Amino acid sequence: MGEDNLDTRWLAELTEQSQDLNSDALRITREALVEYGQQEPVRRWWQRGGAVAGLAGGAALLGMSRAAAASSDDIQALQTAASIENLAVSVYTTAAGLSFIKDGNKTVAAFITKTTQQHQAHAQAFNAAATQAGGKAQNSPDPKYDAVVKQKLPSIKTPADVVALAITLEDVAAQTYTKNVSQVSDAQLRKLFASVAPVEAQHRSVLLAVQALLAGNDASLIAIPTDVAKLPAAAGSVGFPDAFYPTSMASPITEGAVQ
Amino acid sequence: MSTPKGGWELPISEGELSRLTSDLDQAHRDYLPRMHAAAAEHIEELRDTRPGEAGLPRLAGRSRRGFLLGTGGVVAAMALAACSSSTKNAVSAPASSAGSMSGSASASSGGTYTGDLQIVALATALENQAVGAYGAALAAAKAGKLGTVPPAVATFATTAMSQHADHAKAWNAILTGAGKPAITDVPLSNQPATLKALGAATSAGDVAKLALELENQAAQTYLYATYSVSSAGGISTAASIAPVEAMHAAILNFVLGQYPVPDDFLPVDKAASPSLLTV
Numbered sequence: 001m002g003e004d005n006l007d008t009r010w011l012a013e014l015t016e017q018s019q020d021l022n023s024d025a026l027r028i029t030r031e032a033l034v035e036y037g038q039q040e041p042v043r044r045w046w047q048r049g050g051a052v053a054g055l056a057g058g059a060a061l062l063g064m065s066r067a068a069a070a071s072s073d074d075i076q077a078l079q080t081a082a083s084i085e086n087l088a089v090s091v092y093t094t095a096a097g098l099s100f101i102k103d104g105n106k107t108v109a110a111f112i113t114k115t116t117q118q119h120q121a122h123a124q125a126f127n128a129a130a131t132q133a134g135g136k137a138q139n140s141p142d143p144k145y146d147a148v149v150k151q152k153l154p155s156i157k158t159p160a161d162v163v164a165l166a167i168t169l170e171d172v173a174a175q176t177y178t179k180n181v182s183q184v185s186d187a188q189l190r191k192l193f194a195s196v197a198p199v200e201a202q203h204r205s206v207l208l209a210v211q212a213l214l215a216g217n218d219a220s221l222i223a224i225p226t227d228v229a230k231l232p233a234a235a236g237s238v239g240f241p242d243a244f245y246p247t248s249m250a251s252p253i254t255e256g257a258v259q
Numbered sequence: 260m261s262t263p264k265g266g267w268e269l270p271i272s273e274g275e276l277s278r279l280t281s282d283l284d285q286a287h288r289d290y291l292p293r294m295h296a297a298a299a300e301h302i303e304e305l306r307d308t309r310p311g312e313a314g315l316p317r318l319a320g321r322s323r324r325g326f327l328l329g330t331g332g333v334v335a336a337m338a339l340a341a342c343s344s345s346t347k348n349a350v351s352a353p354a355s356s357a358g359s360m361s362g363s364a365s366a367s368s369g370g371t372y373t374g375d376l377q378i379v380a381l382a383t384a385l386e387n388q389a390v391g392a393y394g395a396a397l398a399a400a401k402a403g404k405l406g407t408v409p410p411a412v413a414t415f416a417t418t419a420m421s422q423h424a425d426h427a428k429a430w431n432a433i434l435t436g437a438g439k440p441a442i443t444d445v446p447l448s449n450q451p452a453t454l455k456a457l458g459a460a461t462s463a464g465d466v467a468k469l470a471l472e473l474e475n476q477a478a479q480t481y482l483y484a485t486y487s488v489s490s491a492g493g494i495s496t497a498a499s500i501a502p503v504e505a506m507h508a509a510i511l512n513f514v515l516g517q518y519p520v521p522d523d524f525l526p527v528d529k530a531a532s533p534s535l536l537t538v
Contacts (some may be wrong), residue, residue, distance in 0.1 A: 114520070121523040165468040174502055180496035185484040194485035195524040196480055198505030204521040205506035206298055223398065225516025228409045228463075236414030240506040243422040244429070 012130045029082065041056035070133030073185045076257035079138035080129035081180065081193070084173045085123035085255025087141035089148055091169060092116040104159055107222050108210065115203055129192055142256040145172060158216045167207045172249055174200035195247070205239035212238045222226050299408040372439060372538065375488040379433050379535050382484065382497070383442040385477045386427035388453060391445060392473060393420035395457050396466040405463050412463045412514060419470070419507050426500050433492055445538040464515065471511040474531075478504035501525070 096112050114212050127137040141149075145168075152165055177197035181190050213221050216232055372380035393416045400408040400416075431441040447453075453469070460466045481501035485494055509519040 049490035107366065114518070118520065118523045125524070147344075178498050178502060181485050182491065182495045190494065190498075191486040194482050194501060196528075197498070198482070198502040198525045199520060199522065201502035201506050202509040205509040206513065206519045209510065216426035224513070224518060226513065228514050229407070231409060231514075233410035233414045236411035236416075236510070239510045240418070240422065240503055243425040243503060245502040247499070 037040060038106060048199065061088040070129075070135075070189065071185050072135075073133035073253055074186075075130050075133050075190055075195075077180050077184055077190070077253040077257050078126045078133070079135060080251055080253055080256035081173075081177060081196075082123050082126040082130065083142040084145070084176060084251065085119045085126060086139065086147055086168070087149065088119040088173065089116055089123060090141055091165065092119065094153070095166070098156070098162070100157075100159055101162060101170040105219060105222050106258050107217070107224055108163075111206065111210075118199060118203075122199070125192060129189065138256060138258050140256075142251065144251065144255055158210065163207050163211045163214065167204055167211065170200050170207060172251060173196075174204060174245060175247045175250040179247040180253070187256065189213050200257060201245060209235055209239045210243070295528055372434070372536070375490045375493050376434060376437055376439055377533050377536065378484050379430050380439075380442055380446075380490055380516060380538065381499075381531060381536050382477075382480060383430040383434065384428055384445055384447050384536060385425045385473070385531060386430060386451060387442065388445045388447060389423040389470075389473050389477060390420050390427060392453060392457060392470065393417075393423070396456075396460070396470070399457075399460065399466075400463070405460065405466060408463045412467065415507075415510060415514070416466075416470075419474075420502060422507075426503075429496055429500070433490075433496065442538070447531075447535045448537055449535055467511050467514050471508055471515065474504050474508040474511060475529045478502075478508060478525060478530050479527045482525050483527050483530045 065178065092112050092115055096109065096116065101109055101112065127139075131137050141147055148168075149165065152161075175199050177193040177200065180193040181197070184190055184193065210222055212232070214234055218230075218232065221227060221231055221235075253255060280528075387503075396405070397413070397416050397420070399405050400413065431443075435441050456469050457466070460469065478501050481497040481504065484497035485501070488494060488497070505525060512519040512521065
């Protein structure tokens, strides 16, 4: 499209359509409260065969013929998710090689190793779903946060710096997938995003606790098992600051889509 | 940039405008389920604060949610779990021990929950169960029944309980918004066993193990809900709460000396079945 200019009449038509859509949406939302209680009963989940027990990460998704159900938006969301995972893997891999991580707190180093593996699994699951839906796999990092990482990497000098950067990435991932649950078009994709978001939230929770302990000069308590009696009171709550997981920092579905 | 047909030079490319329009559409669609849930909650708040209807004084311009989140949150949340009467009395009820938490139905009108609302009712009951369990644990700790309780564990229980109370309100807002009665106690068939386990706890570790079971059960139930209910409000509510319960579980695992993020993908093997519901 380049720098093509627009016909203002076309723009006015688009604006009018947008207003119509908004009016329709508001009406539907008002009706939704009533409709909520009038829906047909869904099948109980213990009557759904392997649907309950069958979730084993992305593997469950791969076993289902759902390509036809996915939309282009779904594919973009999956690719963006994969791009976020790719960036996380890259950052954690880089962090693992830093001397103050490699030769530092053993629990932090082990967490980074395990978390890297988990993000790799997530990337594979998102890409598998994208390709099964007819899209391309995304093997590149999220461009927006890749730029942020590149900007911050030179200033990373301590474990606390690594933890702060990782918290940001985990939070973006968790927020994005939490939002994606409500954006994708079918239940199997909701399952995938909803099964990954809590894991990223757990990563963030651990990192927030580690960050607090580092800030309080309690690095010796970053251990499994830890000395629970010596943990500061704040360590009990710092890991879950929100009653509802926010989505204000969620990445748009197009952010990391394959171009 | 040349002058367009309409004579107005737009300082943005068509591609950029298309992307912005796409983002706007995306934001719009994301907002709808939140608006839905917020509207449902607003209805409940209006009902709760309507003078005379429930025998409750108006909360001086503050919603009951605000009250729960404020300084009275802990006591109010404990009362919410302990009270076996209607929602209308929950806020003003005194704090109570686990002994008053019944497994009976609290729905004042004896309404049934079907379809999506059955899962929402289950979620509400699970949240009430968690609030009650943490409240009972804090009461036991205060009474010296759990030995020395580490400060971090006490802070965890207090904060997690408050968040579960918020979750219960969110789920109840969906129920009441759909014209169904709120659930204010624990109509679950496993509640007696939970109370028994709580009563047998003699240490903070015992309580943490029980809490971990409740948190895992809640998180996994909501994961299941995200792909099992059809309502946009139910899906978005489940999606925003499941990660928080998982975070609770992560900290509990850490406190118990276990790896805090044990699963690559959250499973559903510990999800609660709606057959647990007694209403």
